[in-house]
Amino acid sequence: MNKNSFPCLLLTEIFLPTSGGTAVLFDGDFRELGGKEVHIVTAAVPGAHEFDQTHPNTIHRLGLKRHAWLRPESALMYIKLFSRSLGIALTRPINAVFAGRALPEGITAWAVARLTRRPVIIYAHGEELTGWGRGKKFKAMCFALRHADWVIANSDFTHDTLATLIKVNPEKIVTLYPTADEVRFRPDLPYEDLRQDIGISEQQKLILSVGRLQRRKGFDNVIRSLPELLANGIDVHYALIGIGEDHDYLIELAAEYGVAERIHFLGHVSYEDLPRWYNACDVFAMPNRDIDGDTEGFGLVYLEAAASCKPSITGNSGGTGSAVAHGETGLRVNGDSVDEIAAALISYLIDPALAASTGTKGRDRVLEKFTQERRAQNLRRLIGASSP
Numbered sequence: 609m610n611k612n613s614f615p616c617l618l619l620t621e622i623f624l625p626t627s628g629g630t631a632v633l634f635d636g637d638f639r640e641l642g643g644k645e646v647h648i649v650t651a652a653v654p655g656a657h658e659f660d661q662t663h664p665n666t667i668h669r670l671g672l673k674r675h676a677w678l679r680p681e682s683a684l685m686y687i688k689l690f691s692r693s694l695g696i697a698l699t700r701p702i703n704a705v706f707a708g709r710a711l712p713e714g715i716t717a718w719a720v721a722r723l724t725r726r727p728v729i730i731y732a733h734g735e736e737l738t739g740w741g742r743g744k745k746f747k748a749m750c751f752a753l754r755h756a757d758w759v760i761a762n763s764d765f766t767h768d769t770l771a772t773l774i775k776v777n778p779e780k781i782v783t784l785y786p787t788a789d790e791v792r793f794r795p796d797l798p799y800e801d802l803r804q805d806i807g808i809s810e811q812q813k814l815i816l817s818v819g820r821l822q823r824r825k826g827f828d829n830v831i832r833s834l835p836e837l838l839a840n841g842i843d844v845h846y847a848l849i850g851i852g853e854d855h856d857y858l859i860e861l862a863a864e865y866g867v868a869e870r871i872h873f874l875g876h877v878s879y880e881d882l883p884r885w886y887n888a889c890d891v892f893a894m895p896n897r898d899i900d901g902d903t904e905g906f907g908l909v910y911l912e913a914a915a916s917c918k919p920s921i922t923g924n925s926g927g928t929g930s931a932v933a934h935g936e937t938g939l940r941v942n943g944d945s946v947d948e949i950a951a952a953l954i955s956y957l958i959d960p961a962l963a964a965s966t967g968t969k970g971r972d973r974v975l976e977k978f979t980q981e982r983r984a985q986n987l988r989r990l991i992g993a994s995s996p
Contacts, residue, residue: 613642614991615701619693619717620708621672621685623650625659627850627876628820629908630733633762633786634708638665640984641991647696649689668692682712689716697724704729704991707752709736711745714752727757727994734766734905734927737774738898750774757994760784762906763927782990785930787980788911792883795917795971799888802881806847806872813844813957816889816918818882818909821852824902826895826923826943828858833950834867842957847872849885886916890963891956896923897943907931910938911978914970919963921952937970 616638622628624635638646643664652669660667670688674681689712697705697720707717707730714730721728730753737749753759753776761767761783770776800810808814819825827848837844848858848871855873862868877885886892892913896904903926910920910931922928923943932938939955941948956963 613645614703614988615645616641616647616704616706616991617693617696617700617702617717617720618646618648618650618706618708619689619713619720620648620650620706621713622708623648623667625655626651626653629786629906630708633908634731636787636789636980637983637987639663640980641987645701647700647702649693649696668696685712686716689713690719693717693720694723697721697726702726704994707731707756709733710749710752711736714756715748718752718755721757728755729758729760729990729994730756731760731762732766732770732905733762734769735903736905737766737769738901738903756780758782758990760990762786763930765927765930766905782986784983784986785978786906786908786911787978787983788908788915788974790915790971790974790979793886793912793915794883795887795967797884797887797916799884802884802888806845806874808845811843813842813891814889815844815846815891815893815953815957816849816885816913817847817893818849818885818912819894820850821848821854821858823854824896824899824904826893826897826949827854828861829895829943829946829949830893830953831858831861831865831867831871832946833953834870835865836946836950837953837957838867840954840958842954844957845870845872847874847885847889849874849877849882851875883912883916886913886918889918890960891921891953892918892938893921893949893953894923895921895941895943895949895952896925896928898925904928911974914938914967915974917964917967917971919956919966919970921949921956933969933973937966937973 624631644666646665649668651672672685705717705721705726705728707713767783771778862871906927913920920938922932924940934940939952
């Protein structure tokens, strides 16, 4: 065992190769914490077998499906997570038990940790704290978070919400910002073929969005802003990477606003191509807004854009203020205001020098505050402080 490794156990329903910023964050964290002595209990998903073969950690895959005929629907998930995780904690030299979220993983991790006398550490992402109303799920979430030894907040917004709404002891909350892989996401990657594939020239402008196609991300309002950009003489196209429930809605919206031929739905893109798409764009946009408590906890994609030297347009709700420094690495606007979104986009699209200088500041900020090495050091300290 490497003397710098920290044997630990992570319970998470979401892990690579499942796409998304949360899955990427967990993968980065636990690769840094150690090798095969780090155990990850997670869901069996397509592509997992190939992915796991080369992963440095020990990954345990379970069929984690909800069943409508059960009450609660996730009952079997809890049983499977608990059974496998308890077995690992009883037979391996685990220093700490991590939970990817408060529910369902947090309750299970708390039970395993208490039975095996290990500390339990729960990740909090922000959107789950405000999106479940005040019913039974909310109360169960509060129980898990309040009884954790440490809670990792991904932003200042999440930290404040944990302390004020969930009533977690502030002394148990540690704010660790997500990070971007500054080597993978960098400027000067080749991208000309990507623009050619969607039929746009080097002279035309390209807006990029990356994320699940859902209403709170604000992709619909980017589409609504395009006629204003065109009216200002900007020959612009818009590429969206991701899948989600709003796919058909966004297609219909693009047709309604007469910009369908300028919208490019790319779905999933390859691991290798994603950094190149950031290079291919002129500005990154995800002008999120709060919808019935569903909000953006941080936004890892903003850091990926910044590391690629691209300015970002973000909404001013949720925890995006930790990811984007307003007026320095991008602009935070009212995600409900198409006019504000259009004005922010125009400011960068008509002024390449401003976009370039903003992008440079963004990468400098990533290198200063948001590297995986810096985060890993803080995680190691946290585990060390938690261990008996």
